[in-house]
Amino acid sequence: MRWTWPFKSRNGDDRNGEDGCAFAADPRPDFLCVGAQKAGTSWLYQQLAEHPDFWMPPLKELHYFDQLSRIPPVASARARDDRDHHFLESLKRLSARSHLDLEDYARLFAPKGSLLSGDITPAYSMLNDEVIERIVNHFPNLKVIFLARDPVERAWSQLSMGVRLRNISPFNTTDVHDVIRNLLDPGVLLRSHPSKVVARWKRYVRPELFRVYFFDDLENNPAELRRSIVVFLGGDPNKPNGRLNAHQNSNVGREKPRLTAKVRVRVAKFFEQELKACAKDLGGPARHWPARYGFSIFCVFWQLADYLDLFAWLDLDCLTL
Numbered sequence: 001m002r003w004t005w006p007f008k009s010r011n012g013d014d015r016n017g018e019d020g021c022a023f024a025a026d027p028r029p030d031f032l033c034v035g036a037q038k039a040g041t042s043w044l045y046q047q048l049a050e051h052p053d054f055w056m057p058p059l060k061e062l063h064y065f066d067q068l069s070r071i072p073p074v075a076s077a078r079a080r081d082d083r084d085h086h087f088l089e090s091l092k093r094l095s096a097r098s099h100l101d102l103e104d105y106a107r108l109f110a111p112k113g114s115l116l117s118g119d120i121t122p123a124y125s126m127l128n129d130e131v132i133e134r135i136v137n138h139f140p141n142l143k144v145i146f147l148a149r150d151p152v153e154r155a156w157s158q159l160s161m162g163v164r165l166r167n168i169s170p171f172n173t174t175d176v177h178d179v180i181r182n183l184l185d186p187g188v189l190l191r192s193h194p195s196k197v198v199a200r201w202k203r204y205v206r207p208e209l210f211r212v213y214f215f216d217d218l219e220n221n222p223a224e225l226r227r228s229i230v231v232f233l234g235g236d237p238n239k240p241n242g243r244l245n246a247h248q249n250s251n252v253g254r255e256k257p258r259l260t261a262k263v264r265v266r267v268a269k270f271f272e273q274e275l276k277a278c279a280k281d282l283g284g285p286a287r288h289w290p291a292r293y294g295f296s297i298f299c300v301f302w303q304l305a306d307y308l309d310l311f312a313w314l315d316l317d318c319l320t321l
Contacts, residue, residue, distance in 0.1 A: 031118035035125030053235035216285035268293035
């Protein structure tokens with residue numbers, strides 16, 4: 001069954017191939033991007049919003065699952081057509097409730113019609129197991145992606161953004177103690193352990209529906225990263241994004257405080273175990289993260305080998321009893 005959504009597309013074309021924009025009779029998101037903040041999620045939103053196989057919400061970050069009873073700041077959202085206005089009004093009503101309503105959340109995506117759509121909210125990296133389990137149980141075919149970034153670089157980028165947006169008080173970026181104090185803020189700390197975020201989501205999402213991508217690839221080969229993500233989400237990577245190419249990123253070039261060598265060493269030490277965990281658990285470019293700061297991943301494998309030897313010894317000992 002297909003209904004007609006009698007509004008024009010905000011992109012100025014009809015991507016459903018009809019005079020009106022058809023919308024889904026059984027609406028639901030096709031995917032979530034659950035982070036990480038400062039790891040390329042804005043770039044991803046821009047790429048998908050301009051791709052002809054996708055209809056993306058007019059607001060990049062919906063924050064539905066992490067900010068119950070708080071009206072999202074929709075004043076700065078795009079509102080190019082009636083579909084956008086309808087989406088934003090529905091989101092405001094839904095977000096004002098004090099409980100999760102997954103059916104009405106799914107209905108937010110009705111304007112997508114036959115296209116693909118999803119929710120890109122990096123704060124979902126901090127959701128607890130109970131909420132993740134509810135989401136996945138309700139949307140068993142939901143695809144989930146996570147953009148991972150070197151914890152040292154990611155945390156410094158977040159602190160820089162926080163100062164720029166005045167979300168955190170200005171601090172002495174050359175003072176190690178000031179920097180560590182800000183790293184211990186829960187809003188920074190909980191976002192800075194990608195190995196734990198990935199492990200938490202993978203406990204509930206089927207392996208074939210979960211993917212980790214890397215900020216390193218956005219820096220080195222954004223076209224290939226775009227292609228890989230679009231294919232995983234079910235789109236055609238050969239379709240152009242209008243005038244937007246994969247190398248365009250509105251966040252590139254923003255000024256940041258200089259990370260001094262002394263502070264860099266201390267921050268790296270702060271994240272040493274997480275850097276090694278990422279190298280072991282995430283693989284890919286993360287395998288090279290510890291070496292950037294002079295850490296060796298081999299000690300992790302030697303530790304693991306010691307544990308395996310211990311388990312083998314205990315098993316052998318039990319057999320002889």
